[in-house]
Each structure stands twice: as structure tokens, then as C-alpha cells.
Amino acid sequence: MKRLINLRGGRGLRIALALLPFIVLATAYIAIANQKTEFNPNQRLFPTAEQMSQTMTRMATQADMRSGEIALWADTRASLQRLGIGVAISATAALIFGLVSGGIPLFRAPFSPLITVVSLIPPMAILPILFIVFGTGEMAKIALIVIGITPFLIRDLQGEALRLPEEQRIKAQTLGANSWQVLIRVLLPQLTPRLISTTRLALGSAWLFLIAAEAIAAQSGLGYRIFLVRRYLSMDVILPYVAWITLLAFIIDRALYLISRKWFGWYHVDEQASA
Amino acid sequence: MKRLINLRGGRGLRIALALLPFIVLATAYIAIANQKTEFNPNQRLFPTAEQMSQTMTRMATQADMRSGEIALWADTRASLQRLGIGVAISATAALIFGLVSGGIPLFRAPFSPLITVVSLIPPMAILPILFIVFGTGEMAKIALIVIGITPFLIRDLQGEALRLPEEQRIKAQTLGANSWQVLIRVLLPQLTPRLISTTRLALGSAWLFLIAAEAIAAQSGLGYRIFLVRRYLSMDVILPYVAWITLLAFIIDRALYLISRKWFGWYHVDEQASA
Amino acid sequence: QHARDDFRIAWSIYVGWMPWAYADSQGVVDKWADKYGIDIDLVQVNDYVESINQYTSGNVDGVTATNMDALTLPAASGVDTTVIILGDYSNGNDGVVLKNARSLKDIRGRQVNLVQYSVSDYLLSRALESVGLSQRDVSPVNTADADIVGAFANPDVTAAVTWNPQLSVISNMPEANMIFSSKQIPREILDLTIVNTDVLKANPDLGKALAGAWYETMAKMAADDPKALSIMAEAAGTDLAGYRKQLAATHLYSDPANAAALMTDPELLDTMKKVARFSFEQGLLGPSAPGPDVIGIRTPAGVYGNRGNIKLRFDPRFTTHVEQAK
Amino acid sequence: MSLVYAKNLEKHYGTDVVLERLNFTVEAGEFVTVVGASGCGKTTFLKMLLGTEALSAGELALNGASIPGEPGPDRGVVFQKYSVFPHLSVLGNVMMAEELARAPVLGKLFGKRRRRAREAAVARLGEVGLDDALDKYPHELSGGMQQRLAIAQALMMRPRILLLDEPFGALDPGIRGDMHELITRLWKELGLTVFMITHDLEEAFSLGTRVWVFDKVRHDPQAPNAYGATITYDLDVDRNRDMKAAAAATLARGASATHPATEEV
């Protein structure tokens, strides 16, 4: 018998083990929900699978009385749009500032301490200020995402630029590159895939800020819905919405990963097969 | 004249440049605040430096009539306590699960996919559920921090354990180590400094979750105060509180870094001097 | 439910509920709880909706709420609820504020920031009704109660419905006007302290202790005790003058006799009927509610709605009990 | 009975054959050096001895029994890199083996038992010339010192077999000489059986009592991975000094060229 740390099991066993916790959790939940519902048919905390699928079918097919829109899709569209715009603005700004700050020491000297301090401010704390500045329209939500993730992205890209071997900058200069050319031909193309992988990391926070902003002031959006229906303890809406958000987050993350692999194969060379 | 990317400037210049943006921002703010106040002495959006220092002096010295406590310190204590407990629980859980998952393939097989999915759930979305499950006491706030950062910490430590050179595990076994000894003598001591550095990263999120939870349900705390006084647009409280939170975040971050350097010098060998 | 001896009551910041802040911190509640040999913990919740959630989900045994929210949130969720204290009615403490508008009609087509499906929504409906408009003519933006202030400071936000203390802050902003207020619908927005009926049945002492503490505090307010008022003001994040101003827009029933009288008055049943109808039209009684009368409401004057499903009860006995004790 | 014995040993990764038809016996006390072009499977072979790679076919016996499927204290190892623990001091690295043996739960010794382990470790560190650096951490040591430490560490539990994968590949020429002396001395003093991979032919011949050259003897240009490498020369160093040239030629050519069929050695 091998030592425990050396036991790996075959492919089949590993797949079975991977599915196991999900099956156990799902089964346990359904059992609890059914039992609670049997005991008290009006309980709302543990909706059964049927209740949830009914509610979701309604939310995914019937138009809302007030707005005439189908809630699930309207919410999804609103949230994804805010997320997309916010993340796009952040990524663009981060690429530019990360590049310039990582590449030009005299820019980095004043900029790097500033961005370090800014990145320490918890964005949630300035949410009241954001509402004052941007109102309760789309701007405030997008601004929260941008303020929330851009400093992190910039610092990461600046760090990545500094980690690129000094040899590359020297080599480029021996090939005749001026400062601008070093930035756009050596640093920029190598920061781009890093931007994608860092954005994947930051998306978790972006979702957080989006939901936080939607929770406090919004007319639509996935976070809006969750915080609106919480007052009826409508777990039959909240739970599927949380699952739906998780699925969306997963899909976006995988899509970015696959795009990055396809376009920037050289960047992923060192990755383990499991990433 | 050297190329821009090769210009670094002396030490004095670099320090001056580092201070520059802070001085510019502070001066600009003071000018705006003074001008607005001159124009309308009752405006509350841009409190002057005097107003803020008065308010803060009051909050830092005078006892609250109702509770008999000094607001700033009571808030700080409450928040730091929640943050501390939450982060301590997360770090402990992450060290244990990261160690076991990173070290034992048969545990990792079911655990790793589960924690990946869990880490994708935006904790803000389940905030309403947390309040329902844990009530509005300290538990819910601590639970939000724990749920928010633990999956990230676990995944990071698991990844770090997998990145440790295979050679070390083999070497330990050739020295007679069994599975348990490989875990506690090879993996554990090398994961500990990583835990500190990852916790530093996660503290940003921990602050966020703390403030988000305090915003909705709390009777004290830095986030509570900010969200309490926003009813009156008391920027003279909000702005210094944000600055205070940022300072606390900075101090905690540096303290962890210095502790890590002191105890785990070998871990910091590759770091650049600037980190 | 069986007898217990410790209870939790949640409250949130609103003029009419600040007495609880005083009663809690100055030991009034403890004194009355000790008298009945029980323990009562008052919990402040920063967000109004969350405080009611805590009650509905059973984490606390009682909460402060308006009559409408008591009906549409806990009662509609199946939590049998008893009103033990009718503290005041809003007499200008809830209002519709518009920027650059002279009449309520100007609200047409605007985005309105409010806590959706709350008593603000009710006030908005009543306001729209009064000028022949309906909810379809405006576009609501759900905004947490306390964040309405910050949002209203932004020029793009031009209409809001909220309550005090936020209301007084935003109606003082430049170009802002309070154009409709609860003064125009007196005795329709009632601020209550409600308790889970089952808990109360098993532990009537809870109701007695709460009522006792409440009316002891009310006596101080009636006497205009500056210390008590200052403590309440501070807890609300304002000063004595500001708090006095908010109180002016509140019709406090500091005398238990008056409160008991309103509870027994048939007018209350009428008001609740109106509120139930509005709530039904807004879909607040649940997606499957067949009519405004699904939920039974019992007042001393009678029952409105489904007698087999009584979930909201106005019970003046605790108020009268205090009165007799005096 | 010979210490290590292989019969028709093979190793495949999927359809790629890395090693095939390995047949040998090694007696206790031999010093086998292994040379061969990059990627020909030397490390793979060592891993099979170590127990971290499974055999694909054939037999590999240690002490007459099938080789264990995982590393154990009977086979010490020194890699080119990552051989010592970065989080332990020089002393800690060398005491590790004894601590593991005597403290099954904590893996750490205290008090008197620790002092005894420490003495043994200091003595061994003296032998490899590291007694000045007891409390230093690996990152404070030069490459040569790190490899000395790795060797001292590997030998603490007196393994019968010592496996070395290019242990001096990253060192300066000057330092290599010292290391050669050290390893030869330890081999003799401790009666070890050594398998050492190297890229340096000089080193292979000066250290080993037996030099193996790994190479492919069969080659299919259409499917370069269809056939694996095997031991094409098995040179007894004392008797075959002159064969060095042949081995050098094999190495210089690399694995890309075809090879005259030299199936029997």
C-alpha cells in the first residue's frame, strides 16, 4: 500500500470524486426542503426544487406588469451591461497606466505611491460619495466597479512590467528601439495576456461591487432583484438567482481563459494542465 | 540625453515626486472646500479641513451620551474585532484545508472542484441569506468575511502547495517521512508565509465585506457610522472615516509584511527591495 | 411556541421609533423586563427593510414597522403578527420631494427614488391618485432608505419619496420642495411596534414590559425632557433642534388612552382596508393572492378579510394595561 | 544476489517509447554513471529506481524484490535543484531525517534527543565542510554549498543506494573538482551504491566504476518516438579507458542521428 500522499486513483475515480460533493449537497438540500415543506407548506426559507423551477419559469417567460419586460432577462442584460462597461473601462485604463507606470521610471515615481494608497481605500466606504457624484443612474454602478478594480489591475500590470526581464528592454534598445517602441513592442504585447488573467481574478470583485451598487439603488439587475425580493424572504427567487450569477461568472471566466489561450499561447506555456 | 525609459533621477527627486500627487490633491481639495464654504457656509458636501478636524476631535474625545463610549474608538474597536475574528477564522480554515487539499490527491479530487464553484459565488448576493441564517448579530458580519475570503485563501494555498517542487516531497520520503510528516514538516511551514502574504491580499476584500455588512445591520463599527451619517450628508464624518479606514488598512498590511519578513526571511529572498 | 424569558426586538432609525433608543440605553427597558422577570434585547438595524426581514425570518421576536409594511411583509409571509404599540401617525414625516417643480403633476415621467414596495410607495400612490396620475406615469428606482439623501444631492436625481430624518435633509436642498406629505393623509401611516403573535400568547409579559417601557419614555417626551430628547437626537444622528423639528411632523400618542382609542376606532379598520387594497394592486400580497382580502386583519372594531387567515391583529390590551397601572 | 537487477525494462508515455530493453545487474558498491543525449530518458530511468515513475513493462528488482512504487529511506537522492528545504537551516535540513525517524507525530525533536541528533548532524556537516554554516539558510549558500548540504542530508539515514541527477550540472568548474573528491570519499567510506547522471563525459569516467551510455539503437524517421533509448555501451572503467572515444562520439552526435545496430553490449 502506498503512502496517502502518493495515492492518486484512476481517471474514473477522480471524476466520481469530483461529482460527489455536489450530489451530496443537492440531495441533502432537496431532502431538507421537502421535509420542511411537508411540515409547513408555507415555509419560504427552503423552497423545494419544484417551487424554484416554477418561480424561475415564470420569471424567465412572463413579462412584468409594471415594466412589460421579462424579469430574468432584463435583469441579466442590465447587470451584464454594467459589468461589461465597467470592466472594459477598468481594463483599458489599467493597460495604459500599467504600461506607462511600469515602463517609465519618472512616471512611476509619483504615480506608484498614489495608486498604492488609492488601492487601500475600501470602495464600499465611499459608496455614499459615489451616489452624490453620480446619482443613482448607470454611472454610479459603473463607477463603483471602475473605482473598485482599476487600482488593483494597474498595480498588477505595473508589477508584471517590472518583472519582465531587464534583458528584454536592453535587447530592444540594442535593436534600435526608442522609449515609445519599447513600450508598445516589448511591454504592451506582454502585458495584454496578463491583463486578461488579472481581469479574470478581478471579475470576482467586479461582481461584488455590481451587486452592492444594485442592492442599494437600481431599477433592474440581478443584485437589484435579490435585494428587492429579500423582503418577502423569496428564497425561491434568491437561490436560483445566486446560482445563475455563479454560472454567468463561471462562463465569463472560462471564456476569457480560452480566448487568452488561443491568442497568447506563449503566455500559457508554464501553466499546469489543470489551470 | 538618455531615453525616457532609462531616466531614473536621484533619490531626492524620487521622494519629491512621490509626495507631489498627494500635495496637489490636498491643496486642490482645500481650495475647493474653502471656496464652496465661502459661497455657502452651510454646504456639507465639501467640508473644510477645520470642519473635519473639529468633528473628528469631537468624535475622538467626547463620549456618546447614549452609550457613554467615544464614537471613533468604539467604532474602530468593533470593526477591528470583527475583521480580526473573521480573518483569523478564515486563515486557520484555509491553512488546514489548503494543506490537506494540496497535499493529499484523494482529498483534492472531490474538494477542489467544490471550492472552485463556491469561490465563484459572489458573497454579496448571499448577504440577505446570511442575515436570515445568522441574524444581525456579530455572527452574520463575521460569517460574511469568512465566506467571502476563505475560498480564495484555500485555493491560493492549495495552488502554492502544488507549486512546491515535487523534489521536496520525494526528498522527504527518501529521508523516511510518512504522509503526515510530509504535510507538517514540508508543506505546512512553507505554506505559512504564503498564508500571510495571501491574507494581506485578501484583507482588501475582508474590509469590503465588513463595511457592506455593517452598512446594513450593525450598532457600531466604522462602516456603520459612515452609513449612519450619510442620512445627513455629513461628509465631515465620512471623509475622515474613509481616511482612517485606509490608514488602518495600510498599517495592518505593513505589520503583516514586517512580521513575515522577520519570521520567514527565506520566503522573501526573491522579493525586490521595493515590495 | 412555549414560554421563554429572553427576547429580541429590532428597531431602525425613524423619529417615531427613537424612544426605543432612549429606553434601551437608559435602562428603561431593562427595568420593565426585570419587573416581569424576563430579558429583552433591543437590536438596532441600520437598514429598515433588513430589520423587518429579521422579524419575518424569526431571528427577532418583534420589530418597529408601519402598518402597511406590517401587513405586506410579515403578515403576507404568513407570520401571525400582533400590534402592541401604536406609537404615532405620520403627520408630515413622510413626503414626496421634487426638484424644480411647483405642482405634483410635474412628477409625471420622472424617475422617483424610494424604497420600493414600502410605505413610501403607498404615499406615492396616494399622492399620484390625488392628481389623477398612477404608478405607470413614473419610473421607480429602488434606493435604500438612507442612501436617498446622497443620491438626491446629485442633480440628475429629481424626485424622491422618503421619511424622516432623511426627508428633512433632502427637502432643504436647493430647488427641492416637499410637494406632498403624510399631513395630507392623516392617520393612514401608523408607526407601530409589532410582535409575533405566538410568542406573545406564550409570553404575555413581553407585551406588558414593552408597553410599560414605551409609555414611561413617552411621559418624558410629553414633559419635553431635554436630556431624553437629546439622547434620541444623538442616536438619530442629529441634534436637539433637528430632532424637535422632526417631532413636529409626528403625531405622537404619548398618552396611552389616545392610542387605545385609535386602535378601537372603526376608522382604523377602514384605513387598513385601504392599505390592503393598495397593497393588492401593487402585488404586495404575494403573486398568488386572489384579492385584497386574503389576509385577515383584526381590530377591536371587527375583522377585514379572510377570517380563516387572520395574520395581523391590533391588540390594545397592553396599552390599556399601562393606562390602568398609572 | 545482485543489488539491482533489470530485465527487459521499458517505459512508455502514451505511445511514445522512452526506454526499452534495459537489461543489467548492478552489485552493491558499484558507482554507475549514466550519460546520454538530452531527452533520451536518463531522468526517467532514475525515477523508476526512485519509485516515482511506474515501469511500463519488464522487471526491475531491488535486493531480489520488485522495486517499491514510492520513494523510501533505502534510496537517497540528490537533484540538480530543489534538493534541500528552503525553510530549514543547514542544521535543520540535515537533522530532518533523524527527526522524522524518532518523532513520528510532530516530526521534531526536543531536549536531549534533539541534542543528540544535532551532534550527529554537525559531524556529518563537518565531513562535507559546512560546519561554518550551521545556522544559515539555503538561500544564503552558494550553489556548491547547497549541493554539499543536499548530499549530507541524503546520507544521514545511510541509504544503500544514492541516486544523483546531474548533481553538479549548475556548478562552476572549479567547485566541481571539490565535489568530485567529496562524493568519491563518501562513496568509499559508506560503501554506497551510486547511480549518477551527468552531461560531462570527463566526470562520468573519472567518478564511475561503470559508465552507461543511453541511446536509441533503432530509429524510424516517420515515427521518431516509436523506439526508445537503451544502454548502448556498458563500460567497465578500469578495463575500458579506450572506449571513452566511442562514448564521446555517441554523445556528440546526439539522439537525432541513426545508429549502427549495437544491440548487444
Place this chain on the structure above:
Amino acid sequence: MSLVYAKNLEKHYGTDVVLERLNFTVEAGEFVTVVGASGCGKTTFLKMLLGTEALSAGELALNGASIPGEPGPDRGVVFQKYSVFPHLSVLGNVMMAEELARAPVLGKLFGKRRRRAREAAVARLGEVGLDDALDKYPHELSGGMQQRLAIAQALMMRPRILLLDEPFGALDPGIRGDMHELITRLWKELGLTVFMITHDLEEAFSLGTRVWVFDKVRHDPQAPNAYGATITYDLDVDRNRDMKAAAAATLARGASATHPATEEV
């Protein structure tokens, strides 16, 4: 006028003296190989030629003028690692120099100009034997192929001087032979002046027309960093084959021992 000229050149880091009293002249077309113990300052010297390290004292002239304080297209360089751009294909790496020269704004060429640059690059890649791998990325190449690519890339803009810092240090012995041939051919064909650092004495003597040995000639046991290394031997290879032994002795001893005062070479 000589191409490179140094007079009393020194380099300090703080109070540590790394190099001192360097005096030499190098004519165009020479092939200077530099050997010396690890840490004696060879790379530091190369960096001063490259322009990435400032001089601390003395003079260093290129073409009669003081050496520029930053790298430029007149001095090509090949490092041991990181010499090629991982994000560019083989072709992209070699075309880079021409693209930078002809496209100041985008640094990229298109259309006809690109085709012309491509042709030149393909020709150069043919010379180094990489014409089969035009569209591969560096990570798909072996170590030897990567260094060929780095050399081809460095030579595209026809620098007068080529600086090499242990360019073949990480390569297999077999492959090194090919690389030696390649670099010798390019040096002759392009009329380059080469400075090459190596740890391998054999290599130094077989490639260079002139071998420099860096070593400390003065040593203070109390302050090991008070004195720096200098050029202790400056050997004209064709005339001084027999001096190789002396150089070898210096190297083997390493920088830690004291040295007989050999101030003049």
C-alpha cells in the same frame, strides 16, 4: 584609433570595489573572451560596455568618444537567458530590428515593406539554421535553437560590437560545438568585434583571439571587498598557447585565494 579603449576604469557598488585599474585597447575585429571566477565582475564589465552600468572612475571610450550611458544599436548583445522575446515568433524576433528602424510610430511594418524585411530575416535565419522554424515561438525551441535565434536577432542591424554573456552556458556539450562554429563564422563574415564571457576555458581559447583573465591581485583578508578584480592575464591566443595552463590555475584557485602581485601583464 582603437575601437574600445579603457584607462584606469573602475566600478564600485557603495564601498565594495568590484573592478579596478582596467587598462586596455581593443581593435576592430578582435574576438576577446573573458574568463574569471564567479562574482569577479565579468558581467559588470560587460554591462559597462553595454551602457547599463555607469563607470565609477576612469575612462571607457568607444570609437574615441566616451561610451554612451545606455544601450544602442551599435552594440548587439546575447545573454544566457531572456535574450529573445517570448511573445514573438522566430521570424518576428528577427524582423524586430528592421521594423523598429523603419516604423518609428507603430514599430510594425505592413505590406511591401514587411515582405522585404521578412526576406532579409529569412535569409539570416537560414544562416543560423532556423529556416524550418520561422513561425515557431521561442518556447517551442530547444535551448540551442533559442541562442541561435538570439544571435541572428542581435546581428540584424549589423552592430560593430557583439557582447556575449555566457551565451552557451546552459547548452549541452554536443550542441555547443555547433554554436562555436556558428559564432566563429559570423564573426569572420560580418567583421564583428566580439566580447564573450565564458566559464569554459576550452571555449575561451578555441574561440578568442585574445583571452582575458579577471582576478583580484590585491587582497585584504579583513575587508574582502576593498579591492576589485582586474585583467590579470591578457593572452594573445596564437602567440601564447602555453599560457593556458597559467590561466587554468588562476581559475581553479577561484577568487578566494590571494594572488602574487602581477600588476603588469
